Amino acid sequence: MWRSLSRFLFQQPCPCCGRLSSQVLCQGCQQRLRAWEVRQRQRYWRGSLPLFPWGYYQQDLKRAIATMKYNNQPELGDFFGQWLALSWFEAKVAEHLPLQIVPIPLHRDKLKSRGFNQAALIAKGFCRTLELPLAAAGLIRQRPTEALFQLSLKERQANLANAFCLGHGLERQRWLLLCDDIYTTGTTARSAATVLRNAGYKVLGIITVAVALPDQLADPTVKATSSKASVHSTTAP
Numbered sequence: 001m002w003r004s005l006s007r008f009l010f011q012q013p014c015p016c017c018g019r020l021s022s023q024v025l026c027q028g029c030q031q032r033l034r035a036w037e038v039r040q041r042q043r044y045w046r047g048s049l050p051l052f053p054w055g056y057y058q059q060d061l062k063r064a065i066a067t068m069k070y071n072n073q074p075e076l077g078d079f080f081g082q083w084l085a086l087s088w089f090e091a092k093v094a095e096h097l098p099l100q101i102v103p104i105p106l107h108r109d110k111l112k113s114r115g116f117n118q119a120a121l122i123a124k125g126f127c128r129t130l131e132l133p134l135a136a137a138g139l140i141r142q143r144p145t146e147a148l149f150q151l152s153l154k155e156r157q158a159n160l161a162n163a164f165c166l167g168h169g170l171e172r173q174r175w176l177l178l179c180d181d182i183y184t185t186g187t188t189a190r191s192a193a194t195v196l197r198n199a200g201y202k203v204l205g206i207i208t209v210a211v212a213l214p215d216q217l218a219d220p221t222v223k224a225t226s227s228k229a230s231v232h233s234t235t236a237p
């Protein structure tokens, strides 16, 4: 709260580049991030668990998400939530359905060490912007997933099978929309959706700040924008 107020009153260093700015992110960084915005979201909004990503998990956006999570910049979560909300609003996805947003939870150990759940902050910014109800504790992560990176896809799925359980505050009459920072294999999202669906809830899909999929480099819009942003390194940090 104090951070937002002080940023409003005084300029503060941009968390991504350090330049003084009255906004959470300076104009230059906002412009750089927009180069990674997904232009053809309909290609992801399909299947049993449709995905609505804001951008591609590449370069500036990848660094900004890392800054938020590992450099203790929770304000970026709310900021990304607002961007996601504006894109959702413009795309007119499911505009007539009653929605409730459910962030993918962190295990309590991770929450304790990081101090915040980025997915919850993104969901909060999204809900505030669109005046939608948030089920901040709709899901609970009952198992830590720290070691998942070293596992094969099959092991990962088995490990995640019981990772989540129902929390509270979910509304049966609404369509639940999951929210996370990054969508990679979709294993986490599917596991969360399964828990909700098995309990009789309707799950519409998942919104994320970024999508990291193997086919993203084949997307012509990415090639077009990355050539414009040629001042940046083409390899991920």
Ligand SMILES: [Zn+2]
Pocket (backbone or CB within 6 Å): 014, 015, 016, 017, 018, 019, 025, 026, 027, 028, 029, 030
């Ligand atoms: Zn900046």
